[in-house]
Amino acid sequence: MASTIRVRATSSGDTTEVQALIQHPMDSGFVKDAKGELIPPHFIQEVTFEHDGKKIFVADWGPAVSKDPYLKFAFKGGKKGDELKISWTDNKGSSDQTTAKIQ
Amino acid sequence: MNNEIDKTRRLILQGAAVVALAGIGVRFGLTQALAAAANDKYPEEAFKQKSGDDAIKSLYGKTAETSDKVKLDAPEIAENGAVVPISVSSSLPDVTSISILVTENPFTLAASYKIPEGTMASVSNRLKMAKTSNVIAIVEAGGKLYSASKEVKVTVGGCGG
Numbered sequence: 001m002a003s004t005i006r007v008r009a010t011s012s013g014d015t016t017e018v019q020a021l022i023q024h025p026m027d028s029g030f031v032k033d034a035k036g037e038l039i040p041p042h043f044i045q046e047v048t049f050e051h052d053g054k055k056i057f058v059a060d061w062g063p064a065v066s067k068d069p070y071l072k073f074a075f076k077g078g079k080k081g082d083e084l085k086i087s088w089t090d091n092k093g094s095s096d097q098t099t100a101k102i103q
Numbered sequence: 104m105n106n107e108i109d110k111t112r113r114l115i116l117q118g119a120a121v122v123a124l125a126g127i128g129v130r131f132g133l134t135q136a137l138a139a140a141a142n143d144k145y146p147e148e149a150f151k152q153k154s155g156d157d158a159i160k161s162l163y164g165k166t167a168e169t170s171d172k173v174k175l176d177a178p179e180i181a182e183n184g185a186v187v188p189i190s191v192s193s194s195l196p197d198v199t200s201i202s203i204l205v206t207e208n209p210f211t212l213a214a215s216y217k218i219p220e221g222t223m224a225s226v227s228n229r230l231k232m233a234k235t236s237n238v239i240a241i242v243e244a245g246g247k248l249y250s251a252s253k254e255v256k257v258t259v260g261g262c263g264g
Contacts (some may be wrong), residue, residue: 015223028231030209045145056222062150064205064213064231066186072227073216 005086007100009078016078016102018049018057020071022088028063043091044069050085051078078102150212155204155239158212159248162202167241167248170195175240175251181232184257190227191251195244198224202243207236232257 004023009016022044029041041063049057056075078084080102087097152158159167176190191201201224202215213230224242232238232255239252 026231028209030233055217055219057219058217059228060145060150060215060217062210062212062214064208064210066229066231070227070229072190073222074225075222077221 003098004096005088005098007084007086007098009084009100009102011078011080011102015074015076016082017074018072018084020047020049020086022047022069022071022096024068024088024090026063026065026067026069030063041091044088045091047071047086047088049073051075051082056084146215149215150210152211153209155206155211158204158210159202159241162212162215163200163241163243163248165248167250170242170249170251173240173242173249173251175238175253176227177238177253177255180256180258182258184232184234184259186229187232187255187257188227188229189238190225191240191242192223192225193242193244193249195224195242195249197245198242200241200243201226202241203228203230204239204241205230205232205236206239208233 006021007018009018024044025042026044027039027042029038031039033039043063043065044061047059047061048055057073059071061069082102084100084102085097086100087095089095146162149158149162152161156166172193172195174192178187181187189203191203193201198218200215200217203213204211205213214228216226218224235254235256237252237254239250242249
């Protein structure tokens with residue numbers, strides 16, 4: 001199965017910029033479906049980015065993060081060819097992970 | 104400094120709790136104590152708070168002061184409340200965490216980011232907004248909280264059906 005996570009990490013010398021796009025419904029629990037029934041909450045709670053065995057960024061999310069979440073941040077110490085490990089878990093216990101090379 | 108002492112004391116207390124629980128062989132309790140000891144646990148309670156102040160208190164245990172060194176980038180008017188691009192950055196040193204709150208949302212805390220050493224104090228994401236609301240950016244730097252806020256007008260809400 002294709003990964004739900006798409007990551008682009010680009011090094012510009014000192015810093016590496018990371019952009020991530022995750023496919024997830026991020027249901028808030030306040031929206032009704034076509035039958036007028038509430039769609040139960042279903043959202044990513046935690047996204048973790050690791051580089052060289054060290055956590056470089058952790059996102060804790062509530063249901064107010066938009067569907068198919070987007071994230072951008074930057075860190076120091078990465079270089080071209082290094083691997084980033086990205087993983088998420090949601091409130092129903094589902095999870096996914098992927099690795100991406102810094103370009 | 105106080106922080107350090109507090110941290111040590113907490114560690115000792117947690118250690119004592121773990122030993123005590125192991126001593127009487129309460130397995131379930133032990134795993135729970137270990138989970139609580141994990142530093143990066145998901146702040147479940149903070150995400151359930153309905154007021155901004157309560158969410159900040161639950162998350163950090165202190166209050167924030169307004170600072171012009173916290174930069175909050177959000178649109179004046181968001182046509183679609185389901186996808187509002189919001190960025191927060193700060194020029195403060197020793198930033199350890201950035202959180203974003205939308206005060207008029209059913210649950211005010213939207214996202215909270217941990218910034219370890221070596222990671223820039225800057226994050227961009229996209230949030231849902233139920234209606235026109237203040238957006239508050241909280242930056243934790245050197246153990247203190249700083250904030251900036253901005254009103255974003257929403258023409259079509261992103262939380263209701």
